[in-house]
Amino acid sequence: MIEGKLIVFSAPSGSGKTTIVQHLLKQKELNLDFSISATSREPREGEEDGKDYYFMSLSEFKQHIKDDDFLEWEEVYRDNFYGTLKQEVERIWAKGKHVVFDIDVVGGLDIKRIYPERTLAVFVEPPSIEELKIRLKKRKTETEDRINMRVAKASIEMATAPQFDFIIVNNNLQEALEESYKLVKEFTQNQL
Ligand code: 5GP
Numbered sequence: 001m002i003e004g005k006l007i008v009f010s011a012p013s014g015s016g017k018t019t020i021v022q023h024l025l026k027q028k029e030l031n032l033d034f035s036i037s038a039t040s041r042e043p044r045e046g047e048e049d050g051k052d053y054y055f056m057s058l059s060e061f062k063q064h065i066k067d068d069d070f071l072e073w074e075e076v077y078r079d080n081f082y083g084t085l086k087q088e089v090e091r092i093w094a095k096g097k098h099v100v101f102d103i104d105v106v107g108g109l110d111i112k113r114i115y116p117e118r119t120l121a122v123f124v125e126p127p128s129i130e131e132l133k134i135r136l137k138k139r140k141t142e143t144e145d146r147i148n149m150r151v152a153k154a155s156i157e158m159a160t161a162p163q164f165d166f167i168i169v170n171n172n173l174q175e176a177l178e179e180s181y182k183l184v185k186e187f188t189q190n191q192l
Helices: 017-026 058-066 086-094 105-114 129-139 144-158 173-189
Strands: 006-010 032-034 037-039 053-055 070-077 080-085 098-103 119-125 166-169
Touching: 006 017, 006 105, 006 173, 017 032, 017 098, 017 173, 037 058, 037 098, 058 070, 058 080, 070 086, 070 105, 070 144, 080 086, 080 098, 080 105, 086 098, 098 105, 105 119, 119 173, 129 144, 166 173
Parallel strands: 006 098, 006 119, 032 098, 037 053, 119 166
Antiparallel strands: 037 080, 070 080
């Protein structure tokens, strides 16, 4: 496989997309590898550089923008930049694997625009904005302010769902996992 496929999971923060992506990565027969994004945000407890993200300073990140190193990038929250390095996709394709992205809706749709045939873009929808708020609070990784910021952004993000190839409503995690598995399996088996 010279160029594999691209599987994008996008959703408002707290929808459960990370759980879905992590589950799919464990299914070895799918032959997937995770696209490690670059970010200028601070690492959270337990996060590792080069595993969860490539953590870098704001100035380093901006230098990569200048050098045109990103496939897509975005200031997801103020002063918190996130992006996919072109090299990351090449690294995974070179291993003969398909790339899985856990990225925000704008970045996800950018990838779909760049590689329309090669990309499966899935939107993970939380049951409701209220439920999303409860999940973010339970996660205890963000301050109240940041939670409110993420919830406000979620309403805007929900409006982009129809632009994705598929929408998975994450009411029941087990069902969402099964549905995601099926979608990815079919898409990766199809010849372009
Ligand atoms: P978090 O700070 O919770 O890890 O991520 C915040 C948001 O940024 C999430 O919606 C996450 O999916 C998104 N994100 C992570 N990596 C990227 C990326 O490479 N590009 C874009 N556009 N968004 C990303």
